Amino acid sequence: MKRNLICGMDIGTSHVRAIVGEINMDNSISIIGVGTSPSEGLKKGVIVDLDKTVEAITHAMEEAERMVGTSIPSAFLGIVGSQVSLINNRGVVAVAGADKEITEDDVERVLQAARVIALPPDREIIDVIPREFIVDGYDGIRDPVGMVGVRLEVDAMIITGMITSLRNLYRCVERAGINIDGTVLTSLANAEVALSRDEKELGAVLIDIGGGTTEVAVFQNGHLINIAVLPIGGDHVTNDIAVGLRTTLQAAEKLKLEHGVALPSLVPENSSIELPQISGKEPRKIQAKELALIIEARLVEILHMANEELEHMGYRESLPAGVVLTGGVSLMRGIAELAEQIFQSSARLAQPSYVGVKSPIYSSAVGIVHYAQNTQIGSDREYRTNRVALPGIFNKVKSWFMDMFES
Numbered sequence: 411m412k413r414n415l416i417c418g419m420d421i422g423t424s425h426v427r428a429i430v431g432e433i434n435m436d437n438s439i440s441i442i443g444v445g446t447s448p449s450e451g452l453k454k455g456v457i458v459d460l461d462k463t464v465e466a467i468t469h470a471m472e473e474a475e476r477m478v479g480t481s482i483p484s485a486f487l488g489i490v491g492s493q494v495s496l497i498n499n500r501g502v503v504a505v506a507g508a509d510k511e512i513t514e515d516d517v518e519r520v521l522q523a524a525r526v527i528a529l530p531p532d533r534e535i536i537d538v539i540p541r542e543f544i545v546d547g548y549d550g551i552r553d554p555v556g557m558v559g560v561r562l563e564v565d566a567m568i569i570t571g572m573i574t575s576l577r578n579l580y581r582c583v584e585r586a587g588i589n590i591d592g593t594v595l596t597s598l599a600n601a602e603v604a605l606s607r608d609e610k611e612l613g614a615v616l617i618d619i620g621g622g623t624t625e626v627a628v629f630q631n632g633h634l635i636n637i638a639v640l641p642i643g644g645d646h647v648t649n650d651i652a653v654g655l656r657t658t659l660q661a662a663e664k665l666k667l668e669h670g671v672a673l674p675s676l677v678p679e680n681s682s683i684e685l686p687q688i689s690g691k692e693p694r695k696i697q698a699k700e701l702a703l704i705i706e707a708r709l710v711e712i713l714h715m716a717n718e719e720l721e722h723m724g725y726r727e728s729l730p731a732g733v734v735l736t737g738g739v740s741l742m743r744g745i746a747e748l749a750e751q752i753f754q755s756s757a758r759l760a761q762p763s764y765v766g767v768k769s770p771i772y773s774s775a776v777g778i779v780h781y782a783q784n785t786q787i788g789s790d791r792e793y794r795t796n797r798v799a800l801p802g803i804f805n806k807v808k809s810w811f812m813d814m815f816e817s
């Protein structure tokens with residue numbers, strides 16, 4: 411039996427997660443493999459220790475492979491927003507054919523034309539995403555192939571990345587023995603599973619609060635418009651708890667996960683929590699409200715900073731479809747209410763409805779699988795496959811197929 415599998419890998423500050431999706435006959439995706447490993451080699455989304463990162467990648471992959479029952483030779487990687495910048499550019503070409511019918515070749519050429527931009531020496535293009543095509547001045551065209559025209563233009567978003575940090579990421583993955591199928595911006599991956607088509611169209615902000623970073627991504631008219639990354643996340647909450655309650659980071663993380671809430675008003679009066687014993691000291695009790703106040707203070711700061719970024723981007727008024735929260739910290743009880751107060755707009759949690767894994771901590775990895783599939787399978791368009799290609803390293807992205815022999 412031939413199985414069509416795609417692996418998505420999210421190399422985050424707190425965990426490396428590998429997700430293996432199987433593409434069914436009807437093009438739907440079933441998640442059949444999940445691997446996760448704590449990651450200690452990254453700070454604020456950037457690799458600082460190659461060996462530890464390779465180790466975490468290897469563990470996560472082995473776990474996913476055990477679940478799938480076969481080896482996984484390659485994966486699509488998530489690229490975090492802190493390493494990228496977005497540039498809008500236009501490309502223009504004359505339609506080549508004598509009959510003036512636009513072909514895939516013309517689309518490929520116009521996208522190549524859009525890639526021609528002056529880049530600083532430390533950056534490279536990692537993705538080119540067409541926003542709209544314009545045929546003889548008529549704009550808003552999503553797919554021009556088959557249309558007739560003389561002049562084909564594209565309004566595209568060019569995603570560029572820092573060469574050194576990307577190279578380190580590729581090196582870690584390759585040293586773990588995994589081939590790289592392509593790369594996907596994690597904000598685009600998240601949106602794939604966390605935002606509805608309507609939300610992307612109307613205008614929404616997707617906020618991914620992870621361990622060491624908070625990614626703010628604005629979508630409107632169906633496209634990613636802007637991203638900002640803050641070097642702050644759930645690990646800062648843990649740190650505050652450890653300092654505020656004079657305990658270890660491990661104990662603070664455990665307290666946060668077991669008893670943490672984002673709003674002190676959610677804690678019943680006089681409820682107390684036993685702090686675990688550290689280095690021979692007697693266990694002691696604290697008020698649950700005290701813990702909630704520490705968490706609230708840091709989350710308010712994170713959400714305020716995210717709001718400031720939005721204002722910076724020119725979104726002083728709330729976006730029509732509001733705020734959608736994802737990432738590990740979105741699991742904190744009460745955070746959506748807190749976000750509503752700060753953003754003065756509706757806020758909801760991303761509730762990914764994919765088969766297999768439900769938690770938003772897997773949104774990025776699952777989203778990578780969906781994005782990779784949506785941009786290549788079910789469409790043999792050359793330009794679509796090029797969208798996730800890395801110039802100089804890969805010239806064509808393909809999903810890999812495996813022969814599974816029925817026993």
Ligand SMILES: Nc1ncnc2c1ncn2[C@@H]1O[C@H](COP(=O)(O)OP(=O)(O)OP(=O)(O)O)[C@@H](O)[C@H]1O
Pocket residue numbers: 421422423424425426454455619620621622623624643644645648663666667670737738739740741742743770771
């Ligand atoms: N149930 C929970 N309640 C509160 N916080 C949680 C919960 N589960 C995980 N977290 C926190 O979420 C953070 C990790 O989130 P996530 O797995 O999305 O991060 P990451 O992708 O590895 O990091 P980054 O995106 O910053 O590189 C940690 O700070 C963790 O403590």
Ligand SMILES: [Mg+2]
Pocket residue numbers: 422423618620621737774
């Ligand atoms: Mg993350």
